[in-house]
Amino acid sequence: MTPRFSAGTRVLVKNDWPEERGPCHIRTPHYLRGRSGQVERVLGAFRNPEDLAFARPAETRVLYHVLFDQPGIFPTDGHTPDKLLVEVFEHWLEAA
Amino acid sequence: MSNPARAESLEQLERLVAALMTKGVVSEAELAAQQASTDRASPEIGARMVARAWLDPAWRAMMLKNGTEAVEALGVSMAGAPPLGVLEDTARRHHVIVCTLCSCYPRAVLGYPPHWYKSFSYRSRVVREPRMVMAEWGSPVPDDIELRVVDSTADYRWMVLPMRPAGTEGWSEDQLAALITRDVLVGVALPKLPA
Amino acid sequence: MSDTEHPTEHTPAIHDIGGIQRFHCTPVEYDEEPPDAFGKRVDALRQLLARKGYMTVDELRRGIESIPEPEYFALTYYERWLRSIELLMVEKGVVTKEELT
Numbered sequence: 001m002t003p004r005f006s007a008g009t010r011v012l013v014k015n016d017w018p019e020e021r022g023p024c025h026i027r028t029p030h031y032l033r034g035r036s037g038q039v040e041r042v043l044g045a046f047r048n049p050e051d052l053a054f055a056r057p058a059e060t061r062v063l064y065h066v067l068f069d070q071p072g073i074f075p076t077d078g079h080t081p082d083k084l085l086v087e088v089f090e091h092w093l094e095a096a
Numbered sequence: 097m098s099n100p101a102r103a104e105s106l107e108q109l110e111r112l113v114a115a116l117m118t119k120g121v122v123s124e125a126e127l128a129a130q131q132a133s134t135d136r137a138s139p140e141i142g143a144r145m146v147a148r149a150w151l152d153p154a155w156r157a158m159m160l161k162n163g164t165e166a167v168e169a170l171g172v173s174m175a176g177a178p179p180l181g182v183l184e185d186t187a188r189r190h191h192v193i194v195c196t197l198c199s200c201y202p203r204a205v206l207g208y209p210p211h212w213y214k215s216f217s218y219r220s221r222v223v224r225e226p227r228m229v230m231a232e233w234g235s236p237v238p239d240d241i242e243l244r245v246v247d248s249t250a251d252y253r254w255m256v257l258p259m260r261p262a263g264t265e266g267w268s269e270d271q272l273a274a275l276i277t278r279d280v281l282v283g284v285a286l287p288k289l290p291a
Numbered sequence: 292m293s294d295t296e297h298p299t300e301h302t303p304a305i306h307d308i309g310g311i312q313r314f315h316c317t318p319v320e321y322d323e324e325p326p327d328a329f330g331k332r333v334d335a336l337r338q339l340l341a342r343k344g345y346m347t348v349d350e351l352r353r354g355i356e357s358i359p360e361p362e363y364f365a366l367t368y369y370e371r372w373l374r375s376i377e378l379l380m381v382e383k384g385v386v387t388k389e390e391l392t
Contacts, residue, residue, distance in 0.1 A: 130342075
């Protein structure tokens with residue numbers, strides 16, 4: 001499986017809210033939706049938890065470690081250089 | 097505090113276990129063996145890995161490249177466990193780990209997650225105000241350090257490789273390992289020399 | 292304090308609590324107690340059922356996430372696990388509802 005993005009690529013997390021459309025299980029936290037970050041590392045490929053959670057046949061998807069500026073997401077302490085580093089599946093990402 | 101389970105939950109569990117046993121799905125011996133195996137994992141495994149990394153550059157490189165391989169090199173089976181990633185602190189960067197969606201935790205190298213790691217307050221607050229939480233727990237992070245909050249959302253489990261504290265020159269692996277607590281490996285504390 | 296900095300009107304799912312206001316000023320209680328006998332037994336049962344192919348950890352999470360809000364916050368951690376395991380075992384026809392009541 002060839003990863004679509006590589007380390008250093010700017011990516012955008014889809015601003016999608018499947019939990020509003022019905023029962024689902026997703027591993028992309030709410031606070032990242034619509035946010036942009038940078039791929040830190042390709043972590044490998046894993047079976048899609050969104051299907052595994054319902055015992056459906058689950059395709060393998062590329063998983064990335066993506067780095068986000070923390071103050072841009074939670075601006076309570078905007079003076080710090082802090083970051084959020086989160087595992088995000090490829091189907092949640094677009095090129096930024 | 098972690099409240100004790102209610103009497104009705106204890107009964108509910110035993111009804112489920114009894115039903116599963118009747119159908120031959122699980123046995124009491126298998127449950128006991130599974131629990132014993134989980135009980136054996138402890139932060140001493142993670143502490144050993146870090147102490148060795150502080151002393152042996154080749155081990156350090158291997159562990160950063162593939163944490164799972166490092167655990168197995170210590171004789172601990174990772175069969176069936178999620179892959180382990182090790183995050184390297186530097187003089188300018190510190191990592192702290194959380195799972196905001198549930199309670200993903202590197203059990204193979206740390207054992208059962210403590211109650212606070214699974215608590216709503218830790219999961220909610222550490223991504224938003226990590227410096228406040230760390231300060232409340234006695235490990236304030238200097239302003240010029242980049243704090244990386246690692247939200248463990250998917251298939252990896254993470255542990256921190258902290259900086260070796262000054263004043264430990266010439267220490268043995270055992271002496272160093274004794275400085276490394278579970279909290280240090282999660283990143284909510286920094287290694288401290290005994291007073 | 293209102294959550295005005297969040298750019299959307301969306302409400303996260305019950306378990307998706309990173310950064311939400313509800314726990315903003317709640318101190319994290321440092322608690323060294325290991326899981327009690329009940330917790331360890333639920334934990335062992337979950338791992339055993341996963342190893343034997345009766346459920347995945349993803350299904351466990353989905354079951355936990357489906358617990359209605361009042362109960363979700365009232366139950367303890369391992370009580371939520373137990374609720375989810377029961378749901379899955381009934382859903383898959385491994386046990387019946389009647390056997391559990």
